[in-house]
Amino acid sequence: MTTLVDRFIRYVKINTQSAEGMGCVPSTPCQHDLAKVLGEELRELGLSDVAVTENAYVYGILPANCENAPAIGFCAHIDTALEVTDENVKPRIVENYDGKDLVLNAENNIVLSPEVFPELKDHKGETLIVTDGTTLLGSDDKSGIAEIMTALDYMVQHPEFKHGKIVVCFCPDEEIGHGASLWDLKKYGADFAYTLDGGGKGTFSWETFNAAQAKVSIKGVSVHPGTAKNKMINASMVALEFAASFPPAETPAHTELREGYFHMTDIKGGVDSCEMTWIIRDHDTDKFNARKEHFKLMVRQLNERWGRELATVTIRDQYYNMAVPLKERMDIVNTALKAYEMAGVKANIIAARGGTDGSQLSFRGLLTPNIFIGGYNCHGKYEYAVVSEMEKAVQVVLNIIQLYAEGKQVK
Secondary structure, eight states, X not given: OOOHHHHHHHHHTSOOBOOTTOOSSSSSTTHHHHHHHHHHHHHHHTOEEEEEOTTOOEEEXXXXXXXXOOOEEEEEEOOBOSSSOOTXXXXXXXXXXXXXXXXEETTTTEEEOTTXXXXXXXXXXXXXXXXXXXXXXXXXXXXXXXXXXXXXXXXXXXXXXXXXXXXXXXXXXXXXXOGGGGOOTTTSOOSEEEEEXXXXXXXXXXXXXXXXXXXXXXXXXXOOGGXXXXXXXXXXXXXXXXXXXXXXXXXXXXXXXXXXXXXXXXXXXXXXXXXXXXXXXXXXXXXXXXXXXXXXXXXXXXXXXXXXXXXXXXXXXXXXXXXXXXXXXXXXXXXXXXXXXHTTOOOEEEEESSOOHHHHHHHTTOOOOEEOOSEESTTSTTOEEEHHHHHHHHHHHHHHHHHHHTTOOOO
C-alpha cells in the first residue's frame, strides 16, 4: 500500500521548478514530468475524466456515492519556488526528532537549528522530512499533492465512506503567479474548492493580499563622465532616488499581519536606462487602490523634480483578496474550521501575506480558501515537513467531505 510519506518522497525527487519570463505554460518543461506521474496515479485509483493537458494541468473526478452533496474541489500546485534549486532533492526522514540542532550537511556546515527556527522545538519526538541542505524540499506544494492523493486513495479503498463529487486539479506555475488561471471550471468544475498550500498545522486562510506589480522605466542621459557636468542624468541614480522616497516602514521587512507594503523586487540598468519591478500589497481593497494611486503620484513627483519625463510606470493587478467573495458563503469557511476541530487541530486563522491559487479561483467564481500542509521554511534549503501534520491535513480533507455528505455543514 502506498503511504502518504511514500508519495511525498516520490514527488519531491521530481524537479518541477518554475521560471519567470518564459512566456509559456508551463514555464518549464520539467513540470510535465510530475504531471504525467499524477495522471497515471489518478487513473490507477480509478478516477474518471482524468486528463493531463498540454499546459501540465492534471484533472480527475471521483464520482459521488451519495445524493445531495455538493461537488467539492481540491487543488495543489506542481511547481516549486525559484529561490533555491529543487534539482536532485535528497529527502531524509528524521524519526523521533530530539529538539536539538539537526545537521543537514556536515561538509557545508548547514544546520537546521531551533535557535534560528524556534518552532522546531514544538516538533520534538515527531518525524520530520528534511533536505541535505543543498536544495529546497518541495513541501510547497508537494505535501499538498500527496495529501490530496492520500485522501482520494482512502475514499477509493473505503467505499462505505460517503462523499459527493470530488474534483481534483494539480496546476503548474503557481510560484510565478499563474497557477490555476487556466483551470477549466466549466468542464472540471466544482461548487467550491480548497487549496492545500498553507503552512504548519492549524493554519487556515480565507483572506489574502490584494496584489499588483509595477514596472518602472527610467530614461537617463549618458555622457562621458569627463564632460558630463549639467548634462548627464544617471538613470540608476534616479532609480535609487525614487526608491528612497518611499516610507521605510512600509516595506516587507517592517510589516506584519494586515499591514500592506511597497517592495522593490528587481532593479537593472546603467546610466542610460534603468528598469525596476515593484510589488504592491494590501489586504484592504480601498487601501490597495490608494497604494497604487500613491505609486503613480511618486512617479509624477519624480518627473516634476527633474523637470522632464524621466520615469514611466505600468501597473498590473495580479490577484485580489479572496475574503471579499467568500464572505457570501461562510459555510465554506466554517465547515472547514469544524473539520479542523474534528481532527483535533486548533485552527490558526491567518490573513495570508501572499496569494494562493484560491485567490484567482475565488474571483473566477470558485470560492477557494486554503488549508495547511504541514510544511515549514518553504522556499529555502531549511525547508522541512512534519509527517504527523501532513496526516492531519488528510484527515481535515476527509472531514470536510464527510460533513457536507452528511448535511452537517456549518452555516
